[in-house]
Amino acid sequence: MTDYFAQVWAGLKATSMLELSANISYLISVWLANRNSVHTWWTGIIGVVLFGLLFFQGQLYADVTLQLFYIVTSIYGWWVWARGGKDHQELPITRVSALQLLTCFGLGVLVTLGYGWLLHRFTNASYPFIDSIVMAGSVIAQLMLMNRKLENWLFWIIVDIVAVPLYATKGWYFTSGVYILFLLNAIWGQYTWWQLYRNQSKREAL
Known part of the structure; x- marks a missing residue:
């Protein structure tokens, strides 16, 4: 156990400036998403560019993809949140149906298996199937977030639970620790957005 913590501490001290910058930028973006702030998008773009470089170095190609x-959807999400509502007003928080939610879970499983197999068969990717869970779940969560769907946080919770040990195995202990914060933020985000959605629904009912 002592050796394990010594290894973690050594990894933290060896954290690169690229890893540190990517995490700080993305942590700010995720916190802003929790606050339902449109500024989550441009701060997120900075973070994902930096993470793309980091994941390429670590041979996590599903994460690079x-x-x-993220870059494309963040640009679009930025516009949708600000101007995609009724009469080009701010987009409100809405929900997906139970059938849509089950469909998203099913598609996530299929994409994970398919993309994981491709990476396993044709690349030297590390942990191709586990990495693909992060990719598939994040795509679904991002699309939901982009359209301000309440259930986006459920998929971010799944992604963060998988990502924490995955990044730790790559020696990215700082990133793994930040993803623990992302997990806590996603749980809190689910609660925060639920409260915002309820208040919004009450106002619309008046």
Whole structure:
């Protein structure tokens, strides 16, 4: 146990400036998403560019693909949140149906298995199937977040639970620790957005 903590401490001291900068930028973005702030998008773009470089270095190619997806959807999400509502007003928080939620889970499983197999078969990717869980779950969560769907936080919770040990195995202990914060933020975000959604629904009912 002592050797394990010594290894973790050594990893933390060896944290690169790239890893540190990526995590700080993305941590700010995630916190802003929790606050339902439109500024989550431009801060997120900075973070995902930095993470893309980090994951490429670590041969987590599913995560590299994911960062490219994040850049495109963040630009679109930025516009949608600010101007995508009724009469080009701010987009309100809404929910998905039970069928849509089950469909998303099913698609996530299929994408995980398919993309994981491709990475396993044709690349030297580390942990291709586990990495693909992070990618598939993040894509679904990002699409929901982009459209201000309440259930986006459920998928971020799944992603964060998987990502914490995955990144720790790569020696990215700082990133793994930050993802623990992301997990706590996602749980709190689910609660915060639920309260915002309830208050919004009450106002609309008046």
